Structure formats: structure tokens, C-alpha cells
Amino acid sequence: MSKIYDWMMRQAEGKNATLILFIISFIESSFFPFPPDPILAVVVAKNKHRTIQYALLCTLASVLGGFLGYYIGYACFEMLGQPILHFFNITPDKFTEMVQEMGRDMWAFWIICLKGLTPIPFKIVTIASGFAHVNLYIFAIASIIARSFRFLLLSFVCKRYGDHVLNFMEKHKGATMFFILIVVALGFGLLKLLA
16 A cells, blocks of 8 residues: 555656656546546645646546547447446446436436446446447547536645645555555446446
8 A cells, every 4th residue: 555655746846747647538538447636636736836736637638538538438348348337346237227218418418417426336327328330529528527526625624725635645554545546446336336
């Protein structure tokens, strides 16, 4: 746990912080299991003068990665989408239910907006959107709203309370990483209940 924490802190202070944030935000929206939130939180807390830039970077990367997830659902479902769903333990019935809910554009808009704000893995939403052939404009607008709200809120909280958070994290590395893993597990649990 402490090795993962130390790696995050090194990335936050390193010259590649922006690139790593972009890559993780991008791949998380299409197939990667872990969210960029912990790295974003540390990077913002260490670089408060770039709060908005980092939040918008994560938003841009997440939305672009969402288009990759959409493409996987739209054109590569059997080859890539099904293994991803299997990895996340999403049953065909649950996935079919989500796809049916997205059958109408206004429902799709609200589903993408609401699930994009939660710890639910966003990749499941993007793949389902592609499989359901959700209108691309609606998909893009809903993704931008959901992801920008989430990342801007997190960034401003970390800017305001970042010093306290970093001090706590330094003193309690194990507890910090355990909390991050709990959040990820909660996202998977919510996905099982709500997907």
C-alpha cells in the first residue's frame, strides 16, 4: 500500500504529472479499473495554482476515453466489450437492462449524467451507450456535464482542504490507500446494484 502511495506522490510532483493524469483519465473511461481521482486529488493539493487546468484535463481525457468506450460497445462488443464486462462481473441480464434503459435519448442523457458522477465505473456506461447506439451529441454533452462536475468539485475541495488532506495522508499512508480501495470497491458494488 505504501508503495502505491509513494508512487502517487512522486507522480504528483514529477514532470509527467499532467501526462499520467491524462492517460489514466482516458483509459479509465474505456477499460482501466481504477479511477484518476486519487492522483488528481494529490496533484491539485500539490499544485493549487493549476486547479482548474487539472480538472479540465481530466474531463477532456475522460470524455475522449468515453468515445473509445462507446466505440467498443458500438463496433467491437464481442471482441472487447464482453471481456471487459466479464472482468467487471457484469451479467448479460444487467447489461441488457442498462442498454434497454438507454433506448430513449432523454433517458440515456440522464443515465450518463447521473452514473458519470458516481463511483460506478464509467466504462460500463460508455460501452452500454455505444451498444445502444445512443446519439453521439447526447452522449458527448452528458459526458462533459458529468465528468466536468465531478472533477471540478473534487479539485476545488482538494484546493481548499489539500494541506490537511496531504498531512493526513502522509501520517496514515496505509489508511489512505485502504480508503481508496474501499471507494473503488463501493463503485463496483453500486454497479452491481444499479447497472
